[in-house]
Amino acid sequence: MSNLYLGYHFTVEPKELGCEILVAELGEKPFESFIETEFGVTAYIQKELWTANILDDLYVLTSPEFVISYQIEEIEQVNWNKEWEKNFDPIDVDGKCHVRAPFHPKTDAEFDIIIEPKMSFGTGHHETTHMVIQHLLETDLVDKKTLDMGCGTAILAILAEMKGAKPIDAIDIDNWCYLNSIENAERNNCEHISVYEGDASLLVDQKYDVIIANINRNILLNDMHRYMNCLNQNGLLFLSGFYKEDIPAIDECCQKLGLQLEKTLERNNWVSLKYKMEAGS
Secondary structure (H helix, E strand, O other): OOOEEEEEEEEEEOHHHHHHHHHHHHOOOOOOEEEEOOOEEEEEEEHHHOOOOOOOOOHHHHOOOOEEEEEEEEEEOOOHHHHHHHHOOOEEEOOOEEEEOOOOOOOOOOEEEEOOOOOOOOHHHHHHHHHHHHHHHOOOOOOOOEEEEOOOOOHHHHHHHHOOOOOEEEEEOOHHHHHHHHHHHHHOOOOOEEEEEOOHHHHOOOOEEEEEEEOOHHHHHHHHHHHHHHEEEEEEEEEEEEEHHHHHHHHHHHHHOOEEEEEEEEEOOEEEEEEEEOOOO
């Protein structure tokens, strides 16, 4: 492929929520990386994968809630690691869990997770990942067989192992995420994480005590019955990757499957829900 990239420099107002939605939508297209900027976000795509109508169906660009403009720049292949070193900030969750790059100094957080910041680790993961980490920090995971569905960079699988979960399956449909999850599990000296490339069809005949699914509303609704079939009695299901407005649809689906909502977290209109398998379901 060509080494030429197109950089879309977006200015977004209001920035925080607008960028989250924009990155989530662009992530469904061939954009490879998202760098947060002072006024918005820059998204990169290989020129060979670009089409003239690539932004035509983005909801956020037509929403009256946001004012978004952009400029396009043609550039040579980006040095991703150099860009991330300039732009990637560590994540601190309640002073207990620190997610950082190798070039960030170690803190005294109880759980110190090191992630090599590459092109798929963008701002779109921050809010939802933060909330699921909060859920996991207050959950007993010792010897719990765990699934991290849509694992991305495997942050949540790594934290689960640090909290005593085993064995752990981490699954993502994206090849880059699959390879990066393996790398990050090794970087954090994890011994109980198995990484697989694929989707929920891999869950046949599997059983888990804890299932984490940080994906998006439509995929969650489509695959919820598969998660239910894999969840052991009194098992826990942690969901994220959707907005507050999506809770009724998610909750209705879960209740029909015999899952009971135990806790809701909200962060900048993103939410994360904790469910438990009801007795006799």
